[in-house]
Amino acid sequence: MARYAILIDHDYCTGCHTCEVACQQEHSYPVGTNGVTVREYEYEANGRVKIDYLPFFTEHCDFCTARLARQEQPACVKHCQARCMEFGLSNDLGETMKERPRAALFTHVPHR
Amino acid sequence: MSQTQVFHTTAWSAGPGCHGGCGQKVYVEDGKMVRIEGDEAHPWSQGRSCPKVLALTQYMYHPDRITRPLKRVGARGEGRFEPISWDEALDTCEARMKDLRTKYGAESVVFAQGTGRDIGGPITLLCYSFGSPNWVQLGLSGHSCYTPRLGAMKGIFGDFAVADCSQFLEKRYADPQWVPPEIIITWGQDSTTGCPDGFFGHWVVDCMRLGTKIIAVDPRSTWLTSRALHHLQLRPGTDGALALAMINVIISEGLYDREFVEKWVHGFDQLAARAREYPLDKAAAITDLPAADIAAAARAFARAKQAAIQWGVPVDMCADGTSVAQAISCLTAITGNIDKPGGEVIARPSHGVTAYPFSTEELIKLYGEDLIKRMNEKRVGADKYPRVKNFRGWAQPDMVIDQIHSGKPYPIKGAWIQTANIIGGQAARAGFHLEAMQKLEFVVAVDLFHNPTTMALADIVLPAATFPEKNSIRSWWAPLLTIKKHVQVGECRSDWEINFAMAKRFNPEGLARWNSVEDMFDERLAPSGFTFRQLYEQGGWKMPEDGPSKPYRRHERGLLRMDGKPGFNTPTGKVEVYSETFKSWGLDPLPQYTEPPQSATATPDLYRKYPLIMITGARSQLFFHAEHRMIPWLREKMPDPYVEVHPDTAARYGVYDGEWVYLENDMGRVKRKVKVSRRVKAGHVHTMHGWWMPEREGKAPDLFGVWDYQINKIIPGPQSSTSGFGGGQYKTTLCTLTKIEH
Ligand code: SF4
Ligand code: SF4
Numbered sequence: 001m002a003r004y005a006i007l008i009d010h011d012y013c014t015g016c017h018t019c020e021v022a023c024q025q026e027h028s029y030p031v032g033t034n035g036v037t038v039r040e041y042e043y044e045a046n047g048r049v050k051i052d053y054l055p056f057f058t059e060h061c062d063f064c065t066a067r068l069a070r071q072e073q074p075a076c077v078k079h080c081q082a083r084c085m086e087f088g089l090s091n092d093l094g095e096t097m098k099e100r101p102r103a104a105l106f107t108h109v110p111h112r
Numbered sequence: 113m114s115q116t117q118v119f120h121t122t123a124w125s126a127g128p129g130c131h132g133g134c135g136q137k138v139y140v141e142d143g144k145m146v147r148i149e150g151d152e153a154h155p156w157s158q159g160r161s162c163p164k165v166l167a168l169t170q171y172m173y174h175p176d177r178i179t180r181p182l183k184r185v186g187a188r189g190e191g192r193f194e195p196i197s198w199d200e201a202l203d204t205c206e207a208r209m210k211d212l213r214t215k216y217g218a219e220s221v222v223f224a225q226g227t228g229r230d231i232g233g234p235i236t237l238l239c240y241s242f243g244s245p246n247w248v249q250l251g252l253s254g255h256s257c258y259t260p261r262l263g264a265m266k267g268i269f270g271d272f273a274v275a276d277c278s279q280f281l282e283k284r285y286a287d288p289q290w291v292p293p294e295i296i297i298t299w300g301q302d303s304t305t306g307c308p309d310g311f312f313g314h315w316v317v318d319c320m321r322l323g324t325k326i327i328a329v330d331p332r333s334t335w336l337t338s339r340a341l342h343h344l345q346l347r348p349g350t351d352g353a354l355a356l357a358m359i360n361v362i363i364s365e366g367l368y369d370r371e372f373v374e375k376w377v378h379g380f381d382q383l384a385a386r387a388r389e390y391p392l393d394k395a396a397a398i399t400d401l402p403a404a405d406i407a408a409a410a411r412a413f414a415r416a417k418q419a420a421i422q423w424g425v426p427v428d429m430c431a432d433g434t435s436v437a438q439a440i441s442c443l444t445a446i447t448g449n450i451d452k453p454g455g456e457v458i459a460r461p462s463h464g465v466t467a468y469p470f471s472t473e474e475l476i477k478l479y480g481e482d483l484i485k486r487m488n489e490k491r492v493g494a495d496k497y498p499r500v501k502n503f504r505g506w507a508q509p510d511m512v513i514d515q516i517h518s519g520k521p522y523p524i525k526g527a528w529i530q531t532a533n534i535i536g537g538q539a540a541r542a543g544f545h546l547e548a549m550q551k552l553e554f555v556v557a558v559d560l561f562h563n564p565t566t567m568a569l570a571d572i573v574l575p576a577a578t579f580p581e582k583n584s585i586r587s588w589w590a591p592l593l594t595i596k597k598h599v600q601v602g603e604c605r606s607d608w609e610i611n612f613a614m615a616k617r618f619n620p621e622g623l624a625r626w627n628s629v630e631d632m633f634d635e636r637l638a639p640s641g642f643t644f645r646q647l648y649e650q651g652g653w654k655m656p657e658d659g660p661s662k663p664y665r666r667h668e669r670g671l672l673r674m675d676g677k678p679g680f681n682t683p684t685g686k687v688e689v690y691s692e693t694f695k696s697w698g699l700d701p702l703p704q705y706t707e708p709p710q711s712a713t714a715t716p717d718l719y720r721k722y723p724l725i726m727i728t729g730a731r732s733q734l735f736f737h738a739e740h741r742m743i744p745w746l747r748e749k750m751p752d753p754y755v756e757v758h759p760d761t762a763a764r765y766g767v768y769d770g771e772w773v774y775l776e777n778d779m780g781r782v783k784r785k786v787k788v789s790r791r792v793k794a795g796h797v798h799t800m801h802g803w804w805m806p807e808r809e810g811k812a813p814d815l816f817g818v819w820d821y822q823i824n825k826i827i828p829g830p831q832s833s834t835s836g837f838g839g840g841q842y843k844t845t846l847c848t849l850t851k852i853e854h
Contacts, residue, residue, distance in 0.1 A: 014304035014317060014335050016733045017749055021163040024745050025147060031748045042790060048343065049333035049790045079150055079161040081314040081733075082304070083321075 004063045005090040005107035006077065008055060009100055012084035015040055015053035019076035019085070026064060026075035035061030036076050054104065055085070062110040063087075114142050120151050120652050122593040124586055125229035125607070126531060126560055127171060127578035128164035129736030131308055132229070133157070133588065135653065136165060138580045138598045145172060145580050145599050154653060155284055155591060157312055163733050167745040172578050172601055176561055176742060176806065179602025182573040188550065189568050189812030198603065201572055205528075206617045208554040208571075209242060212526045218243030219490040220525045221554075222512060224250035226532035227257060227737065228309065230584050230595070233468035234611035235530050236505065240479040241619035245491040246524070248507040250532070251539030251824075253840030254831025255509055256428040258309050260838035263503045264437030267691040269458065270681030271672060273441075273450060275420035276457040277315035280590045280663050282655040285322065289664065292322040293454040294416035295341070297409075299329045299440060300351060301424030302336055305731040308424065310459075310588040316422060327409050329354065331727060332756075332798055333791045342409040345793065347400040348727050349430050349708035349844040355439035356705055357395030358410035360387035362446060367414035372448030376667065376680070379690020379701070383442055386702045398705070414447050418454035425729070426843050431706040433838020434499065438691070439703035445687045450667075457663045458672065462592040462656045463640035467585055470505075478622045490522070497836030498697035510830030513541075517548035526554040529565065530607060531576055536564035536804040536818045537738035540827040540840055543780070543819070558610060561742065564818040567810045575604040582606030585633045585644065590661065591653040592640055608632075699835060708844035709832045715846070722777050722846035724761070727798040728823050729842050738802035753803040753821055755784035757849070760794040762786065765849050775799065777847045779826040797849065799823055801842070 015038055023035040041052045055076070064074035072078070077085045086093060090107045097103045117140045124132025135154020139147035148168050152159035164171075171177075181201035186192030196204075212220050223239035225231040226249065239247045249255055265272050275296060281287040296316055301308075303316035320326065320339070328340040329351065337343040346354055362368050363384045373380050392403040399406070413419050421444060423437075430436040449455035469475055476484060492515055493500040493508025500508050516524045527549065532538070539545040549555070549569050557570035566573050577597075581604055584595040597606075608629045616623050626632045633644040640647070640654065647654060656662040660671045670678045679685030683692045688701075695701040712719040734746045741747055755775060757767065767773055769788040774781040775797070784799055792798050803821035810816050819825065826847065833839030 011339075012317065012321070014314070016304060016314075017163045018161060018166065018733070020749065021166040021745050022161070025166050025169065031744045044790070048338065050338045051333060051335045051791065052338070053335065075149075078159060079166065081160050081162065082317050083160075 002089040002091040003107050003109065005088065005093050005105055006057070006074070007086045007088070007093040007097055008104045008106065009084040010052070010054060010102035010104055012082045013038070013053040013055060014082045016081045018079045018081050019055050022075040022079040023061070026067070027060070029060065033060055034058060057106050057108070061108070065110065116141050116146065119596065119598045120153070121580060121596045121598065122586060122652060123165055123579050124584070124595055125231065125579060126576055127168050127580070128162060129229070129739045130164065130306060131227070131310060131588070132579070133307065133310060133586065133593070134161070134165070134312065136161065140598055143599060145169060148580070153651065155282060155655065156279070156653070158284070160314070163746055164736060164740060167743050168578065168580070170743050170745055171740070172580070174561070174742060177601070178560060178562065178573060178575040179604055180575060181603070184571050191567055191811030193573065198605075201574060202613060202617070204572055205556055205614060209526060212554060213243065216523050216525050219246055219486060220523055222246040222248055222250065222507070222524055222527050224248055224527055224529045224532055224534065226538060229531065230586070231530050231607055234607040235528070236468055238528065238611040238615045240475065240483050241615035241622065243483060243486065243618070245483065245487040246507045246512065247505055248492070248509050248512050249538070250509055250512055250527070250529070251534040251537065251545055252509050253540035253827070253829045253842070254428070254433060254833055254838050255506060255836070256433055256831065256838055256840035256842065257425050258428065259506065260428040260433035260833070261423065261437040263499055263835070263837055264434050264441050266503065267693045268438060268441045268445060268688050269450060272459045273444070273456040274311060274459045274589065275422040276454055276663065277319055279315065280457065280656055285318065289453055291418060291454040292319045292324045293418055293420040294325065295327055295413050295419040296324050297327045297329060297413060297419070297421045298336060299421055299423040300426030301422060302330065302334045302730065303422055304335055305733055311422065327413060331793065331796055332730065341412060342405060344401055344405060344409055347398070348426070348725055348796065349711070350399040351427060351430050352432065352436040352439055352703065352705035353390055353395045353398040354401065354406060355436065355443060356387050356390035356703060357392055357406050358413070359383065359439065359442055359446065360390050361392070361407050361410035362414045362443070363387060365411070367411060368446040369448030373446060376686050377445055378682070378684045378686035378688045378692070380446070382702060383446070383689040386704070390705065413443065418452055419447065419449050420454065420456050428838050429840050429843045431708050431839050432704070432833045432835070434833060434835045435700065435703050435706065436838070442689045442703060445689050450687060451664050453664055458666060459589045460661045461587040462590040462654065462661050463587070464661060465585070465587040465592055465637055465639050467587050467636060479619065480622065493836055498699060499835040499837050502697055503837070508836045513545055513548050514830070516551060517544070525552060527552050528556045530558045531560070533559070533563040533565045533738045535568055536816070536822055537802055538824065540824050540829040540842065542822050542825045558607060561806070562810055563738065564804050564815040567815055568812055574610055575602065576610070577601070577604045577606045582608065583630060583633070583644070584608055585637060591655045592647065594644060594648040594652045596648050596652065706832070709841060710844060710846045718846055722848045723795070724847050724849060725796045726775060726845050726847040727792070727796055727843050728827065729801045730798055732800060735802060738804065741804065742806035752785045753783070753800060754787040755797050755799040756787050756789045756792045757797055758790060758792050758794040759788050761797070761849070762788045765851075767849065767851060772852050774850045774852060775823070775826065775847045776850050777826050777845065779828060781850070782823050782826055783820045783852070797847070
């Protein structure tokens, strides 16, 4: 069954922190609580230092139910400066994913 | 439930604090802003936002925000302030400033601002109405922020230019005239960390998605350098040698744009001869880069059909910043990348609107002949540096602070400081700045929060508005924009309102025709055909129409020169890689390379004692310079000031990740938390600037812990450039790292 999901274009998250504060504002989350936190990875590949980022979603993510009801994008997806996130149904995003060199698909059932 | 209303506006200055330009939607309930979101209809940012804007409710309604005018009641530094009325505050300022003017002359009061915010207009209005020629970015050594680059571009192109990311076109990336740059050189800039100089940083990322390849000139590794075609990880401050070597490769291998050079470039042969002084092996030795990498990057840039350069303050902060900017501009010139799609486009303010007057005629009309005379004769630095004299109205910051301290050649006794935390922020030799400024007889600080500068120095503090609390206009390139007031917080007023009210007291005749700041905006906007209200109501933004403000190839169409002839707005009508303007000012018309004032070769003894090159000032999306450390949603993501230390360096000094250490040199020491990281090379360390701790005791001597954390305390001055612009040593100072013994 298709579920809501967020597709993250792994090549393009710049670690700008916008998604994190967007989520905190949307839900009035206090410091220490967030639907999404950005993680940084530093490693070496092909003789180069590589810096990658990836947003990590937590149980505080409700896929912005209130915004969905108003037909608005989730706050994180809308404001992402690198436009590296897409919101949709997991099946559709799974198709989109095939065209991306590196991508991660996140899905969960909010408020279990 | 009360009704929520949604309004559009533009972000600039207080709030995010930055150079602004993005479109935001303000959600208001019962007169309070309850939420803010990006405006999808806005062509600049297209619905996006940033952490600083999205945390704005925490900023605007912060319990520590200053919301009433204050007067100091204890001694300076004691931290005792009392609220007063606006009338009393402005009356006091008027009386004290007039008193200084009578005793010491108008030039004895300086008007100080920080970075490129919506301050230039209001502060010059006040400074010039008062009659002082001394408008200054006090503390910013060498005025090393964009002014050197602007000066270089003016001297070479006769205009300013920016990387073309379609920002002048209403349909943006979808406009059929535009093509993405094949290459963008990000020169001394990590474009993902913010929006400097009228440029939304992530436009570079947008272009990358559309196929643009990056050549990154950066001593550090970042997300951007990880993805670059070439990463030129140079020794800090050697950018000039790199640029000259690239010019040499491009010319000697015949890779330059012959047609463009023949038709439009002045002084090509002289440039070629100068560049020959920088062969690859020499440049490689200076820059610490493999010669092959320099050559490969130069070739890739020259072979691209269209290529752009997006640059940052490290260019200005080279030992001779303007000269380095000249060299980099020459790269654009000889490859024919000026004012073509996906190249470097000439940047003129949309609709020819400038938010405040620049021209001599306009200045005389508003402020009288006397001011012009004082600007030429009394402006600090104008007699020493031709570029200070001839380019823009700034006084030279390093000389201003020395003069405040010495009282020579004339005394400086007062300062009007507008949203600039000099002591906790940009001041190189920060301790000396405090010592000197304590001599001032009267200091006004316009600000939003107490900080080391207000605490240590202010006699009067005036509460400034954030962008949703104010009206203003913006014409920094394109589009033409309105900033519209939608809420009021406490008794805060916009910088424009504050300064307009003060300026009227000093210059009632000159400003008689305006009753409000909106009247002024209407007059400034006149070339666009809109009033302030009309421009706001039709969406708040307008892209340039066909004419001098709209790309492309304006030099071919006769749109750049006053005489209407084809060509560039320079004395020869060509792009002057050999700048006749600079020559007429007695400056080197060609770019050259100068070694940083401190380095292994320039100061070998110092280098033995302090063998680490300290890079400071990389930007963060979370904080703007010395701001935002009190905003919970932002601070939690970077609670401590850290220093990036390469694993080999960490091993050599026996320090571990997370350990607190001192960064130290002859000027003192500053605390930092070690972040062991390969982002920096061994032998370099990097740390962010602007740190003080709002949670610590404000009163002196603690001043919010500023002397423990202010990295500019150990940055020397004065600047080292020949032109007076450039050469702040923020990226090249030597230091060592010592453990904190407990
Ligand atoms: S979808 Fe909504 S709730 Fe989930 S992380 Fe994004 S902003 Fe937070
Ligand atoms: S907003 Fe987008 S680019 Fe920025 S950190 Fe989040 S996912 Fe990454």
